[in-house]
Amino acid sequence: MILRGSAVYWFLFLLFRFVLRRDVRSMGVADLLFVVLVADAASNAMQGDYKSIGDGMVLVSTLAAWNYAMDWLAFRLAPVARFMEPPPEVVVRNGQPNHRLLVRQMMSLHELESKLRSLGVESLAQVRIARLESDGSLSVFTFDDKAHHGPSEGQPPAGGT
Template identity: 25%
Template sequence: MNIIDIFLYDTTWGFIFEIMIRCFVMFFLILIFLRLSGKRGIRQLSIFEVAIILSLGTAAGDPMIIDDVPIVQAFVVMSTIIILYRLVTWAMMKSEKIELWVEGKPLYIVEDGMMVIQDMKKEKYSHDEFFAEMRQQSVEHLGQVRVALLETDGCLSILFYTEQETKWGLPLFPKAYQKSVHLNTENYYSCMYCGMTQHLLHLEQECPRCHNKDWTESLSVPYIH
């Protein structure tokens, strides 16, 4: 194979145009797929940035290992992706709706020590994943948390109650997060599904927020900064 074949091979203007079309289609398919998959798996990067990285990575990888993929085709792909990046960035600056569609928006996961179940469902955010995230930030129970926000990069931002403001709340560590089988009417109990916390008359009582009937004994330990 000569030098010309390495850079051009059998590339035609028609195929270059086809590559550009494929880039446009695949770029937006990647964006749509990542928007549908939620924020959890893209820590520290926005969905838009992940789409750019995936697109450029694929374009750069093929000509390195496939001998009939010339460098000029990868150059066309990468140039097209950069143009798309500039266009979408410009559109996001001009339109809040476009920015919202591409980047998404932060969602409230906890408010006033209770989980916002509707927003968790939107992001397909499981209780196990949520509990693990909170534990990694040294949260022992939801009574310590005033607000938890799921950011567009998939990370949690948390505002804590002061020591004096700390409430009774749903425990997040496995040994404490156990369904209660004996009732002490003097204790507080938390709904294991939404975190609603109250005194109970009996353990089969229905949660007024989510209608769940599983309760665990609450904790009230203040958050240690």
């Protein structure tokens, strides 16, 4: 059961880290449904034949242990931290949007402009540099040297649904 739990943990971690890079706070209804279905499928894959509460506790403990171990390692080792979290990416430089990044993140120019307005930036022309942070928030520095930072908790980050 520990091996099953470990295998599914790593499969899901790699899937969410490299294939589905969206932040949990930016989930739309379809994304939430996907996560629920993945959780159910993963549960079936991890459970195997277990029938007792003790088996369930072992399985949940295995997942929690992996989660704690990865957080601990990321805090102490820079290479692990880089592996765990994507680096910030420049989405606007000197008023010019990075169209490749927008396409890769499935973010329209309209969504980017809307997010900038919500941070108090009226137009792309005001942006010296804007970075899409690893947590999905947008950090913006304008030519007038004012820093505009991403959303506080509870607000959706930059990016689509």
